[in-house]
Amino acid sequence: MSKLKNLGVNLGLTLGGLLMGVVIGEIGLRVARVEGYPKIGDVVDSAPTRFHTSDRDLGWKLKPGVSGEWNGEGVSFVQVNSDGLRDREHTKTKPPNTLRVAVLGDSFTEAIQVPVEQTFWSKLERKLGNCGAVKGRKKVEVINFGVQGYGTAQELMMLRKKVWDYSPDIVVLAFFIGNDVINNSPQLEYDHYRPFFVYDASGKLVPDMSFRNLPPIARNERAVSFVDRMPSFLVNNSRILQVIKKVDLDRKKRQLSGDFTALSSQNFNPPQDAVWKDAWRVTEGLIVTMRNEVVQKKADFLVVTIGDPMQVLGDVKVRKDLMTKHNIQDLYYPDRRLEKLGEREGFRVLNLAEQFKGYTEKYQVCAHGFENSVPCGGHWNELGHRLASILINRNLCENLQQSQVPKK
Numbered sequence: 575m576s577k578l579k580n581l582g583v584n585l586g587l588t589l590g591g592l593l594m595g596v597v598i599g600e601i602g603l604r605v606a607r608v609e610g611y612p613k614i615g616d617v618v619d620s621a622p623t624r625f626h627t628s629d630r631d632l633g634w635k636l637k638p639g640v641s642g643e644w645n646g647e648g649v650s651f652v653q654v655n656s657d658g659l660r661d662r663e664h665t666k667t668k669p670p671n672t673l674r675v676a677v678l679g680d681s682f683t684e685a686i687q688v689p690v691e692q693t694f695w696s697k698l699e700r701k702l703g704n705c706g707a708v709k710g711r712k713k714v715e716v717i718n719f720g721v722q723g724y725g726t727a728q729e730l731m732m733l734r735k736k737v738w739d740y741s742p743d744i745v746v747l748a749f750f751i752g753n754d755v756i757n758n759s760p761q762l763e764y765d766h767y768r769p770f771f772v773y774d775a776s777g778k779l780v781p782d783m784s785f786r787n788l789p790p791i792a793r794n795e796r797a798v799s800f801v802d803r804m805p806s807f808l809v810n811n812s813r814i815l816q817v818i819k820k821v822d823l824d825r826k827k828r829q830l831s832g833d834f835t836a837l838s839s840q841n842f843n844p845p846q847d848a849v850w851k852d853a854w855r856v857t858e859g860l861i862v863t864m865r866n867e868v869v870q871k872k873a874d875f876l877v878v879t880i881g882d883p884m885q886v887l888g889d890v891k892v893r894k895d896l897m898t899k900h901n902i903q904d905l906y907y908p909d910r911r912l913e914k915l916g917e918r919e920g921f922r923v924l925n926l927a928e929q930f931k932g933y934t935e936k937y938q939v940c941a942h943g944f945e946n947s948v949p950c951g952g953h954w955n956e957l958g959h960r961l962a963s964i965l966i967n968r969n970l971c972e973n974l975q976q977s978q979v980p981k982k
Contacts, residue, residue, distance in 0.1 A: 622723055625652050625686065630786060631735060632728050633768035636660060636684070636721055647947040648687030648955065657736070660684050661695075661718040668715075668741045673708050675699075675716040675970070676737045678729040679748030680757075682880050682953060683720025687944065692956045693718070697963035698970075705967070707974035720748065725757025726860040727771045731781070733864060744874045744970065747864060751908050751927065752838055752882035758860065759853035762837065771856055779859045838882070839900035842907050858915050865921045874973065877916060878966055879909050881927025883942040883951045888934035924969045930961055 621627050621634050624642065629635040638658040644650050655663050668674055677683055677695045685693040699716035708714060717740055719732055729747065737745065756762040760770045760782070770782045845851040861877060868875040885905050887893045897905055904910070909925040916923035930941050940950035941958035954962065 623686075625654060626721075631769065631783075632721075632724075632731055633785060634721070634723070644686045645946065647952055648944040649946070650686055650689045652686050653690070659718055660686065660690070660720070662690075664715060664717055664740060666739045666741075669713065671712050673702075673712045673714050673744070673974075674740060674742040675702070675714070675744040675746060676733075676740060676742035677716060677718050677720060677746045677748060678732060678737070679720040679880075680724045680729075680750055680754070681720070681722030682750055683718060683748045684722045685718075685720065685954070685959065686722070687953045688956055688959060692959055694954070694959040694962040694966065695720075697960060698967055701963055701967040702970055705971035705974060707971060707978055717742070723757075723765070723768075725754055725763070725768070726857055726864075727758055727769055727781070730771075730860050730864050730867075731769060733867065738871065742873055744876065745864075745868045746966065746970075747861065747875070747877045748880055749861075749877055749912065750880045750882075751841060751885065752880075753841075755841055755850075755853050755857050755908070756837065758857045759849065761849045762853055771860055773856070773859070779856070779863060836900070839902065841882070842900070842902045842905055844907065854911075858912075861912075861915065862919050865919060875921050876966075876969065876973075877912060877921065877923045878962075879912055879923065879925045879927065880954075880962075881909070881925075881930055885909075885927040886930040886934055886941055887950060888931075888938050888940065890935065922969065922973070924965065926962060926965055929965055930958070933961060 621637070623644075623646075625637060625640050625644075626634045627637040636654045636658045638654060638656050641651070641653045644652050652660065654660055657664075657666075675698070677698075683695065685695075690696050695716045695718045699714055702716070703709065703714040705714075719729075719737055721728070721732070724732070726747075726749070733745065757768075758770070760766060763770075767785050767788060769785060771779050772782050774780050840846075840850060845854055865875045884893065884896050887896075893905070896902075906925070906928060909927055913923045913925060933939070934941055939957060940955065941961060942954055943950045943952055944955055
């Protein structure tokens with residue numbers, strides 16, 4: 575009996591000590607103003623930044639009319655027009671004697687890292703206006719439909735949902751080599767709050783909109799902590815659990831960088847497993863579908879491949895070391911693959927990476943990166959946008975001039 579009594583006393587003291595420790599910890603964290611993260615809600619806005627908002631079809635989009643300073647990577651003033659485009663206002667009805675170019679893409683095209691006047695699409699508008707095929711005959715408008723984080727699936731849906739309202743003469747798809755194939759695969763992409771396309775039993779490419787019914791906790795396992803699986807009243811009233819969640823997510827964030835580098839490096843080798851083969855099959859199917867719809871509207875179609883920072887590093891040794899580290903045989907495999915797709919399917923592909931590399935090697939400069947971010951990494955700086963505008967303009971202008979030559 576005395577043993578049971580002692581056991582009960584010890585258990586009570588232990589539980590009491592733990593409870594007291596929790597109370598002291600809760601008070602101490604609050605007094606010290608140590609903040610954590612509350613539990614993820616039942617409804618969460620999928621917007622990647624304050625300039626974006628949720629969208630039932632696209633996952634997210636730019637928020638119409640929003641504006642403000644951006645200094646997360648690069649520095650700019652962001653102004654979104656009334657139709658949700660990072661661009662000036664454009665009438666949906668195309669003005670007379672106007673050549674319209676629609677540019678679809680992701681964060682490289684949205685380009686909030688640089689001021690509007692430095693973006694490749696803004697520079698392209700000015701350059702193309704001086705092309706001999708249109709100068710003095712037509713006004714040129716280049717309209718930016720880029721949204722950060724978009725894959726080819728969302729870009730195809732943007733084409734259908736918004737682009738055709740503006741009656742473009744040319745549609746440019748800016749394809750980022752670094753992650754667009756990954757974005758198009760539910761098996762490879764971490765963030766599942768987006769539409770995907772899949773091949774059905776008949777071999778037809780169809781949209782999968784199941785993300786609409788996805789609970790926030792299932793959206794991205796890399797952005798969810800084990801704490802989020804605990805009762806809401808417990809997490810939202812416990813500073814200790816909120817701090818534990820913050821520590822857990824900070825750890826996942828650090829791990830994500832390395833994991834994604836390893837994943838994205840697989841872009842540069844031929845697919846070795848069923849998941850990557852399917853990702854490429856879907857990606858190529860989406861591009862061909864987009865080409866078909868553009869041709870049906872009697873517009874011209876151009877795919878522009880945007881190189882991964884690793885592909886365009888001016889330091890040859892660093893580039894070769896990265897290839898060795900990730901067992902990459904041909905750093906331009908995805909560019910060449912898309913070029914061959916264009917040859918088979920009859921559309922133009924402009925690969926920027928090797929031309930960028932030639933410039934950065936010659937002048938030992940960086941086309942990517944900012945002082946407040948990763949040197950020579952991340953998104954295009956002003957130089958990157960300038961080089962892209964020159965190369966895209968050359969391609970479009972030459973094609974416009976050739977189209978005016980009488981056929982024999």
